[in-house]
Amino acid sequence: MEFDFLQPLNNEVLKVIEGLSSQHLGSKIVLHTKEQFPDLNKIKIAIIGVLENRGDENAVADIDLSNIRKELYGLFPGNWDASIADLGDIHAGNSTSDTYFALKKVVSSLIKKKIIPIVIGGSQDLTYALYRAYDDLEQMVNLVSIDSKFDFGKEKEEISSDSYLTKIIIEEPNNLFNYCNIGYQTYYNSQEEIDLVEKLFFDGYRLGEVSNNIAIAEPVFRDADLVSVDLNSVKSSDSGNFTTFTPNGFNGKEICSLSRYAGISDKVSLFGIFNQNNSKQESVLIAQIIWYFIEGYHYRSKEYPFGNKENYLKYIIPLEEEELIFYKSNKTDRWWIEIPFISNGHNKLRRNTLLPCSYDEYLGACNQEVPERWWKAQRKNIV
Structure with missing residues (x-):
């Protein structure tokens, strides 16, 4: 059973949730505990943690998603009616390919059940496993990445958070129809990479373009299946990530607006947030990014597939x-x-x-x- 890959929430998080009022989000979601696994027939959105960051050479030694969950579940929900579950964590396998396999199986099964997974990583190379989750669904995939880099690598280079896109493009079966990068910063990308995006008829929007008119990103999300967020696309003064210092990037309001666009899209079926650094400061922002995605989901207009x-x-x-x-x-x-x-x-x-x-x-x-x-x-x- 693919859901056997999921480990229950730890006691530290459960204890915090128990102390919340009945109005907090943590009191309104279904939790994977040692005693029970949520009934997925009643779930619309599923939160999953993935404790894998070997694809990021700058990553902290161990991933701890507890702070993110504490911050998220301490927020108050909007006027929401969709059932939300926290399915716990996928632990790192013996190799990164083992983790990819587990994540692919879990996510694919959820999408088949019409459940939208929100995946909290680890390193952004996990986006490759999310993309591969669509293999069994027999559809082309539109990938949108909120990132300061295109994440191309050399063809035979080992997959990493900085090179996963190359593997997605060249590996069979090739189900990628379109890739769009939102927020790239030119000095982080070679001219060769920028030219390659054009040659492949992919789309890229510079940070300044989107910051000046964030609404230009909305149609991009409306056509996306998978959205991957690299937290390094947010400037450090807003994210609280001073381990990997980023002087320029989206501010907190902008990244939450983009997340809401992703949530409001009738077509987005998978959302991932990666390259977090375990800090309590950054956990506050991640919690709000997730909140805005769920908020957007509740305002979907059901215009896809294109109606009458x-x-x-x-x-x-x-x-x-x-x-x-x-x-x-x-x-x-x-x-x-x-x-x-x-x-x-x-x-x-x-x-x-x-x-x-x-x-x-x-x-x-x-x-x-x-x-x-x-x-x-x-x-x-x-x-």
């Missing part, structure tokens, strides 16, 4: 050589653009015929400007 077109306004924009078709939701005022489907043997791509976009991209099309993400998505359909 009677609920949308259709806009046709003629260009010189073709026409662009936009849809605007009457319910949420959100926008989509149609991608002409070209059969290339990948029937799994059929679900990508509607691409989330922004109102600004619609206005750009009215001025004969083709949205860059539309162009890249269409190129993926052709090649």
Whole structure:
């Protein structure tokens, strides 16, 4: 049984939860204890810890997620009705591949049950195991990473938190349809890596772009399956991480806003937070990031898969050589653009015929400007 990989919460955390009032979040979730395992038939969101950080050479010796749980469960929930469970921790295996295997099995089983896992790591190479969890689901995967780096490595380099993306791209079966990085900082990435992102028709948004207009990230999350957060993307003055000092990055408000965008997306089925440093200060921020993801989940509009077109306004924009078709939701005022489907043997791509976009991209099309993400998505359909 795949859930045998999960170890119950420790007594220290359970004791803190017992001392909370009935109004705190910790009193409203189902816990994995030595005596019982939650009934998953009643669960919508599952929190999982993974005590594996061998992929990060700068990591602290041992991972302790107790502070994160104490901070999270000491918060008050919003007007939430979804059942939440804490399924405990996956301990590090004899090798990192053992940990990947356990995490993949647990997460895959949860997604099949329509449960959204929130994974608290460890090092960010665990994103590779999360990506592999989709292998049994027979679908293409859109990966969004909130990160200051692209995390490319050499082809034969051992997988790590700084190189996991290369393994995702080159390894078969290749189910990656799109990768998008939100918040990269140019001086942390070689020009060769930046060019490679363009060559592969992937997307990247610089830190300054997103900080100046955080709403540009919303359509990206709306099209994501898996969201991976590297806490090093948050500046140290806001995260409290002075072990790996980061002078520039997202502030606390911005990273929580991005987390809420991920939660509100009807399509996101897996959320991971990685590269934490065990500090109590950073635990406060991580708890709030998780809180905002759950808050976003409760405001999902159920617009994916794309529903009855009677609920949308259709806009046709003629260009010189073709026409662009936009849809605007009457319910949420959100926008989509149609991608002409070209059969290339990948029937799994059929679900990508509607691409989330922004109102600004619609206005750009009215001025004969083709949205860059539309162009890249269409190129993926052709090649």
